[in-house]
Amino acid sequence: MADSDTPRRPPLLLPDAIHQAIKPGTALLRLETTQSREGLLDGAWWPHTRDIEAELPALISALTEYLGPITRVGVDASAWNVLPTRLVIDDQVVHLDSDPVGDDTVLITRGHNDHFALLVVPPDTTADAAREAMARAVRADNVTQAAQILIATTPGPEVGGAADPAVGS
Numbered sequence: 058m059a060d061s062d063t064p065r066r067p068p069l070l071l072p073d074a075i076h077q078a079i080k081p082g083t084a085l086l087r088l089e090t091t092q093s094r095e096g097l098l099d100g101a102w103w104p105h106t107r108d109i110e111a112e113l114p115a116l117i118s119a120l121t122e123y124l125g126p127i128t129r130v131g132v133d134a135s136a137w138n139v140l141p142t143r144l145v146i147d148d149q150v151v152h153l154d155s156d157p158v159g160d161d162t163v164l165i166t167r168g169h170n171d172h173f174a175l176l177v178v179p180p181d182t183t184a185d186a187a188r189e190a191m192a193r194a195v196r197a198d199n200v201t202q203a204a205q206i207l208i209a210t211t212p213g214p215e216v217g218g219a220a221d222p223a224v225g226s
Contacts, residue, residue, distance in 0.1 A: 099174055100173070103191065106138075106180050114146045117130070129165075132153065132154075186211055
């Protein structure tokens with residue numbers, strides 16, 4: 058079989074935004090709107106706070122620009138300070154559902170059946186850990202659950218160094 062006969066797989070590219078400074082309030086998305094989406098997650102979001110009424114409008118506005126109207130958002134109610142049943146965002150009603158998806162995921166629904174799953178990076182995450190988690194979440198070949206991505210990218214306590222109180226004197 059000649060090289061030209063070999064099926065080419067599209068490159069696993071990350072959005073250019075991953076190379077910029079990531080800060081709270083950032084959403085990093087890999088928007089694939091076909092049913093053949095391969096990765097478990099379609100993107101990642103790093104809210105400033107756990108106040109969904111303050112944080113969600115910017116995310117929904119950004120998503121609406123690319124996806125069209127968002128009808129529902131599913132989040133774990135225990136992850137947010139208060140969870141209203143709906144919000145009006147850009148003159149559109151968005152219904153909020155308390156889903157047991159885990160505090161590390163938000164489910165976005167466009168229309169009736171098109172769902173997008175986003176990793177939610179906790180607000181108090183360091184910039185480096187958030188950047189790494191978001192980069193992993195948007196990889197087209199990602200098969201790692203959101204919770205596992207957060208565990209893998211959260212720095213642990215230093216052992217054997219100056220930060221370890223058992224070492225030193």
